[in-house]
Amino acid sequence: xxxxxxxxxxxxxxxxxxxxxxxxxxxxxxxxxxxxxxxxxxxxxxxxxxxxxxxxxxxxxxxxxxxxxxxxxxxxxxxxxxxxxxxxxxxxxxxxxxxxxxxxxxxxxxx
Amino acid sequence: xxxxxxxxxxxxxxxxxxxxxxxxxxxxxxxxxxxxxxxxxxxxxxxxxxxxxxxxxxxxxxxxxxxxxxxxxxxxxxxxxxxxxxxxxxxxxxxxxxxxxxxxxxxxxxxxxx
Numbered sequence: 001x002x003x004x005x006x007x008x009x010x011x012x013x014x015x016x017x018x019x020x021x022x023x024x025x026x027x028x029x030x031x032x033x034x035x036x037x038x039x040x041x042x043x044x045x046x047x048x049x050x051x052x053x054x055x056x057x058x059x060x061x062x063x064x065x066x067x068x069x070x071x072x073x074x075x076x077x078x079x080x081x082x083x084x085x086x087x088x089x090x091x092x093x094x095x096x097x098x099x100x101x102x103x104x105x106x107x108x109x110x111x
Numbered sequence: 112x113x114x115x116x117x118x119x120x121x122x123x124x125x126x127x128x129x130x131x132x133x134x135x136x137x138x139x140x141x142x143x144x145x146x147x148x149x150x151x152x153x154x155x156x157x158x159x160x161x162x163x164x165x166x167x168x169x170x171x172x173x174x175x176x177x178x179x180x181x182x183x184x185x186x187x188x189x190x191x192x193x194x195x196x197x198x199x200x201x202x203x204x205x206x207x208x209x210x211x212x213x214x215x216x217x218x219x220x221x222x223x224x225x
Contacts, residue, residue, distance in 0.1 A: 041202070043217050100157060103154050
């Protein structure tokens, strides 16, 4: 699976949008971009994934650049409960592939 | 979404004893499950891939005789930490893949070896 790079941390104010960047310049044509988050002492939680089109669900939006070399996860109205480590991962969808975690980005939402 | 349950959620044991952690997919069949370990302030490290009815595939550096994995049914995989020592204290997390290839994670099991 291709590697991703994320800044180590960022913060945002409660109620504001949190934009979490991710670089995946070596992504292959059949690899999807996945986002998971891990709240302290819990298992990772799936957020969203996409191939090339922007995606939105009840949790977040995923914006993927046209060249697919980077993406941004957007939490439109961050709450204190969104404080977590967010992992951006690229993997082949539906295949016998592992999910390899990098260091992720720690998002701190401040009151 | 699909639910994956781990048991126990936390366990404390004495050095030298063995501990078994269960991972169950509650509402789907999982032909493949993954086991991760996470030390404090670090990311998840993949330990092994468990396929139903066959031997697990271990990542480099993970001792297969120490971390015994059994995946006897489509809804249950177990990880047994044999002869546990304090350095095995960690947060163990499983993940199960459904038929569509999506991955779902358990809540994690915290092991403390005294």
